[in-house]
Amino acid sequence: MDGIVSWPGEESSITSRPARRLRTSPSVLHADVDAFYAAVEQRDKPSLRGHPVIVGGLGPRGVVATASYEARRYGVRSAMSMVEARARCPQAAFLAPRFAVYRAVSAQIMDIFAEFSALVEPLSLDEAYLDIATSAHEPISTEAAVEIARRIKEKVRAVTGLSISVGAGNSKLVAKIASDLDKPDGLRVVPAGAEADFLAPLPVTRIPGVGPATAARLHNVGVHTIGELAALSEEEAANLLGRAHGRHLWALAHGWDDRAVCADRAAKSVSVEDTFDQDIADPGRLRIVVRAMAERVVERLRAHTLSGRTISVKVRLTDFTTLTRSATLPAPTDDVRVVRRLAERLLTEVDTSSGVRLIGVGISGLTDWVQLNLFADDRGGRPTGGAGEVSTGTPGTASPMHTDPPASAVPWTPGQDVVHRRYGPGWVQGSGRGWVTVRFETRDTPVGPVRSFRDADPELHPAESP
Known part of the structure; x- marks a missing residue:
């Protein structure tokens, strides 16, 4: 998923060398519902099962939120303009989101996760990390991790009718990559001590933070796999990719990730960001993407029953210059119309004519006060055609x-x-x-x-x- 929930202390928790002792068992699970919105629609609409389904804003400025696997075969993906999605897969069913239903299903899934671990860290409505070591006195064996993952998958399917992919490893990094490899309905557990062998043959783009531009720099020096990145010296990676970014990715290539699964810390911001396959310079298209991101941020904000005062837009240009613009409201809000309008205005304050490779929208200054009257209309001003x-x-x-x-x-x-x-x-x-x-x-x-x-x-x- 591209949703990010930031927490105090998270930024410095991965260093070039592990600050704390890494886990010696595959006790971190990453669970992710397959094509969540589209899967819920296919579940509730029998005539759509096995057919392409695309969920998102249906108007001419709409953006794809989720595409079913049947639609993905035609090249449809999240954050794509709905105009392009219709051109690629005109035979699909194009549906407006039903956020009330998705939130209800998400609550069921998180309750199931809580049955298997006292530490569940939700990342979005359909994705979470679990620490299964908290419910066992002995180290988690590979066989035990496989069994727990299997039972989670079975319980989610029995209760919700949805398939879920689960990965397990000694870190969040390994668990996340493992869960992505066998989608949909995947299950992959990386045994303790096998992390390097697991990561080495994978494309370097599997590492979070390696987008097209970073990948191109690595490919230019013959680095195509995670193992080849790990084989560089730390200084070589820093010189090639920049001191902080290069060392960070070099550490991840070794599987060094000691971030803890944290369920009870207070969120300081909620954000969404995407790295584009190709740089975008068209102002109209960027505005469409920012509008869609604002809607996704509010959806996640509401999922955590939060409101926020400060809206920010992050833009990374073609030359890797990263710019942030923000504005603070007089009171917290979870009104999608307010967030969307302010995010669009902030975008105009950045010169994007040279091209944009990454863009994000975030909300900070969070509180658990929520404008409950806004929930009377779950569409919340979203463009639904x-x-x-x-x-x-x-x-x-x-x-x-x-x-x-x-x-x-x-x-x-x-x-x-x-x-x-x-x-x-x-x-x-x-x-x-x-x-x-x-x-x-x-x-x-x-x-x-x-x-x-x-x-x-x-x-x-x-x-x-x-």
Whole structure:
């Protein structure tokens, strides 16, 4: 995941040489739900199972939040503009997010994690580290770690119907990389003492912090794998990549990561950042990305029941110059509209004409005070498309087209839960020109029939999210 929750003391916890004794057993687990938003939608909508699903902002300025594995085969990925996603995979079902549902499922998953460890460090709604050594008096064996990971996966699937990938190792670094290797539905445990052999053949881009520009510098000197980076001297890495950055990556290449799994420390900031495959100079595209990041930051802020006063935008230019702009509000907020508007304004204060390789949005000055009235509308001002948009590629999305439709009091959005007085529960497949198309099915039914209604039909209503 690209979500970051920063904590006091975290920045200096990885050094070029381990400050504390590294673990001698694979007792750190990293668990990550596979394609979380899209997987929840496929779970709750039987007609979408096995088909491409893309969740995000549906308007012309929308950005992909999550793509199912079926959509990823067409090159669709998170943070991609929705326009490009539609061009790459026009047959996909394009759905607006249902954040209330995702938060509810996340709570179930975190409760399951807590059954297996007293130390669970959530990173986002669908991702967490677990320290399983806290529940055992003896060192965790490889076999025991495998069994615990297997039981977590089984319990998550039984309770939520979702698959989850789990990695285990002697550090957060190794556990995170291990969980990513066999997605979806993966399980990889790195035995104690095997960390170097595990890391050595992997591409150097597997190390957090090695983006395209850093990778290019390493490739220019013949370093393509983590093992080849570890084979450099510390000074060579520092000269090549910069003193702090080079030594940090060199240490990670050796598997030196002694960060603890911490569940009870107070967060000092919540942020999201992405490194682009290619540098971006287009102001319009950067604005779209910043808007989407602001929405993701607020989602994670709410997941931790927090509000924040200071909004910041981080920009790393093509030449690796990193600039930060921030503004502090008079009171804490979790209003996505406020955060999104301020983040866009801060972006304009940076000259991005030379190209941007990384961008991030963060909120600090956190408090557990939350503007509860804002939860009345879970869409929270997020761009979810408007009248006239029809989800593409989903069976039965074509709606009858008529002129002079009656005005609708409800802005129906693809993916929205609805209920009809006669036909029961279902979800919106598309809407436009005064009509709305609904597929009547739920998580526990077979694939359901499709019916179209005038969008002001008095028997059709938004439903409570399941």
